[in-house]
Amino acid sequence: xxxxxxxxxxxxxxxxxxxxxxxxxxxxxxxxxxxxxxxxxxxxxxxxxxxxxxxxxxxxxxxxxxxxxxxxxxxxxxxxxxxxxxxxxxxxxxxxxxxxxxxxxxxxxxxxxxxxxxxxxxxxxxxxxxxxxxxxxxxxxxxxxxxxxxxxxxxxxxxx
Amino acid sequence: xxxxxxxxxxxxxxxxxxxxxxxxxxxxxxxxxxxxxxxxxxxxxxxxxxxxxxxxxxxxxxxxxxxxxxxxxxxxxxxxxxxxxxxxxxxxxxxxxxxxxxxxxxxxxxxxxxxxxxxxxxxxxxxxxxxxxxxxxxxxxxxxxxxxxxxxxxxxxxxxxxxxxxxxxxxxxxxxxxxxxxxxxxxxxxxxxxxxxxxxxxxxxxxxxxxxxxxxxxxxxxxxxxxxxxxxxxxxxxxxxxxxxxxxxxxxxxxxxxxxxxxxxxxxxxxxxxxxxxxxxxxxxxxxxxxxxxxxxxxxxxxxxxxxxxxxxxxxxxxxxxxxxxxxxxxxxxxxxxxxxxxxxxxxxxxx
Numbered sequence: 001x002x003x004x005x006x007x008x009x010x011x012x013x014x015x016x017x018x019x020x021x022x023x024x025x026x027x028x029x030x031x032x033x034x035x036x037x038x039x040x041x042x043x044x045x046x047x048x049x050x051x052x053x054x055x056x057x058x059x060x061x062x063x064x065x066x067x068x069x070x071x072x073x074x075x076x077x078x079x080x081x082x083x084x085x086x087x088x089x090x091x092x093x094x095x096x097x098x099x100x101x102x103x104x105x106x107x108x109x110x111x112x113x114x115x116x117x118x119x120x121x122x123x124x125x126x127x128x129x130x131x132x133x134x135x136x137x138x139x140x141x142x143x144x145x146x147x148x149x150x151x152x153x154x155x156x157x158x159x160x
Numbered sequence: 161x162x163x164x165x166x167x168x169x170x171x172x173x174x175x176x177x178x179x180x181x182x183x184x185x186x187x188x189x190x191x192x193x194x195x196x197x198x199x200x201x202x203x204x205x206x207x208x209x210x211x212x213x214x215x216x217x218x219x220x221x222x223x224x225x226x227x228x229x230x231x232x233x234x235x236x237x238x239x240x241x242x243x244x245x246x247x248x249x250x251x252x253x254x255x256x257x258x259x260x261x262x263x264x265x266x267x268x269x270x271x272x273x274x275x276x277x278x279x280x281x282x283x284x285x286x287x288x289x290x291x292x293x294x295x296x297x298x299x300x301x302x303x304x305x306x307x308x309x310x311x312x313x314x315x316x317x318x319x320x321x322x323x324x325x326x327x328x329x330x331x332x333x334x335x336x337x338x339x340x341x342x343x344x345x346x347x348x349x350x351x352x353x354x355x356x357x358x359x360x361x362x363x364x365x366x367x368x369x370x371x372x373x374x375x376x377x378x379x380x381x382x383x384x385x386x387x388x389x390x391x392x393x394x395x396x397x398x399x400x401x402x403x404x405x406x407x408x409x410x411x412x413x414x415x416x417x418x419x420x421x422x423x424x425x426x427x428x429x430x431x432x433x434x435x436x437x438x439x440x441x442x443x444x445x446x447x448x449x450x451x452x453x454x455x456x457x458x459x460x461x462x463x464x465x466x467x468x469x470x471x472x473x474x475x476x477x478x479x480x481x482x483x484x485x486x487x488x489x490x491x492x493x494x495x496x497x498x499x500x501x502x503x504x505x506x507x508x509x510x511x512x
Contacts, residue, residue: 005284006270007277082512094509102508117509118488125495126508129351129358130281136347136361137280143346143365144339147373150402154377154394 002130009041044068071108078110090114096122103127242392243331244305245383246376250334251302253379254295254341261291283351287344294341297334301327342372345470349477355487356480357473359418363410364473370406371466374399378441378462381455393449396462400442403469407435415490418480427476434468437461 045055053059058068067074075098085093092114097107104126117124262268274288304327307314316323346368350361357364377396381389411419421427441461448454480486495507 002279002281005274005277005279005282005288007279007282007285079512086512094511096509099506099508099510101506103506104508107508113509118484118492121484123353123487123491124508125491126353129353129361132361133281133283133347133351136283136350136365139362140340140343140347140365143343143369146366146402147339147342147369150373150395150398151391154391154398 071110075110078112081112096120103131242380242384242388244309246380247298247301247305247331249376249379249383250298250338251295254291254298258291258295283344283348287341287348290337290340290344294334294337297330297332297337300330301334304330339369339372343369349473352477353487354477354481355418355490356414356421357477359414359490360410360473363406363413366406367403367410367469367473370399370402371469372399374403374438374441374462375466377445378459378466381445381449381459382463386450386452386455389449389455393445393455396445396449396458397442400438400445400462403438403465404435407431407469415493417489417493418486421476421479421486422473425479427472427479430468430472430475434465434472437465437468441465 045053045057048055048059054068055066058066067077075095078095078098082093082095094113096111096113096117097104098110100106105128111120111122113120113122258271262271265271265274271288274285275292277285278289279285300323303314304323307316307320307323312320314320343365346364347361349357350364352358360367374396377392377399380392381396384392411422414422422431438461441458444454444458444461449458498506
């Protein structure tokens, strides 16, 4: 959302992020084309949510591993489940993305993992690159200033 | 011998293994053979680092290498021929960059869409505005030069006086945006999750700024007679020194695994060649920059060095995104370092 150069991704009232709807778009008319060869963000099946249904992945999940609901409730549920697993001796159980102090401010979907995150294809210590952006702009400004200084120096040196 | 009625449903055993063949075959690799019970088979494959089925953890950025072409010549205010050639070179370079960017976006109107908003949090948005601002100034200055070269034959009418008046300020405006244009791609690359670019985000602007300086100076040395290129020669030498320093500092400060793609494979070759060309161009400029032939050769070497730097760093980033190792190992090290320093509350994994 922060990095979108077109500024068209917005956060909806229910907390989901999606491209701004086109004018005249009606309920349930979001295009359901999963692969156009371009970046597509999960909209949590927005067309289903507005009709008071759960996202298709949660609805069809045969093991009910995918759950849909309010973030707070789901995190509480996940914590309970981890405690339960720990009591069963499965001490490798852990949560991924439930910590708001991490490099990405907590993830929208929290995962319950039974191994290191990278085993599931998740980065072990992600950091939002935009967090370093102010510092990057400062350094870039410094570098640009250095370039101007070098150019000015080149011309001044000639005159003297 | 059949031990189960379902054995008949098994696929046939691979031929040429074990007895009855009369010929021995070389084992093709670890784990090959042994399926016939002739030797012990490892039941668990060798443990080595892997991710989820070897899938990359971060996506390779879908940009073409064209974006590296945005190395635009710095606008210089000097002698007549130098000024003319630099202005023309600047508009050509930025034109090429803009064409490459539009090609990369797929449709020209997408560039206009990017100008519908200005977002500081998106380096691409900021870059679009920098590119536009630079192009505007460089375009006016170049138009004035073309007009002068054609003996004032462009059908401008009364606009010619306007052009003459704004030519100077436009050139200066372009000059103000030129360094920003040179460094914005560094921020653009640094502000991604592509490991090699992200880990270089502190040093990349300096590498790109020096690289752009030596490239623009090199281009001026190629196009302009030596009598007027004294400033360009100085800028070239400063650029080479800056480039070597910044690259060294970058390599030293980066995580060793994240920096690996900069040393290996094709990107590694490109960057080594780039450094050799920059050094050769710098020495050529310093020792023989007053001789036209040497100046042209050095200038070409410098331009090639800059292009190779950009493409090398670009390709190293793409390579680093394709192998999950470059994402995971530096991150694990970063996390371990924070834990060792006593910071334990910011891990993304929690025990409940």
